[in-house]
Amino acid sequence: MHELSVALSIIEGVMEESERRGGLQVAAVHLKLGPLSGVSKDALLFSYDLACNDTPLEGSHLVIEEVPAVLYCPTCEAERRPPSLQDFFCPASPDHIPQVLHGRELEISALELQG
Numbered sequence: 129m130h131e132l133s134v135a136l137s138i139i140e141g142v143m144e145e146s147e148r149r150g151g152l153q154v155a156a157v158h159l160k161l162g163p164l165s166g167v168s169k170d171a172l173l174f175s176y177d178l179a180c181n182d183t184p185l186e187g188s189h190l191v192i193e194e195v196p197a198v199l200y201c202p203t204c205e206a207e208r209r210p211p212s213l214q215d216f217f218c219p220a221s222p223d224h225i226p227q228v229l230h231g232r233e234l235e236i237s238a239l240e241l242q243g
């Protein structure tokens with residue numbers, strides 16, 4: 129399962145960070161997740177709990193903040209929301225393929241540590 133390896137790499141990164149801060153217990157990990165990351169939220173939550181077993185992160189919570197997909201359209205010079213995740217075009221000037229600004233996120237945004 130793809131999400132399990134994602135969960136393992138999150139845990140690895142969090143453990144390094146908590147060690148850098150003096151080995152504090154991690155209460156929660158906040159993660160930004162975009163719909164284009166290719167990671168399923170539910171599967172990641174499940175995998176995280178599984179992967180935390182027998183690690184210093186056991187009992188911690190993964191808090192996922194879902195980030196919407198946002199495009200930048202150079203024609204309109206504006207940020208646009210795509211009509212759907214299958215239709216990546218600007219609703220106002222559909223001939224142009226805009227740049228993806230947000231939606232690929234899979235990044236830790238914050239850690240909650242217990243002193």
Ligand SMILES: [Zn+2]
Nearest residue numbers: 201204218221
């Ligand atoms: Zn446009």
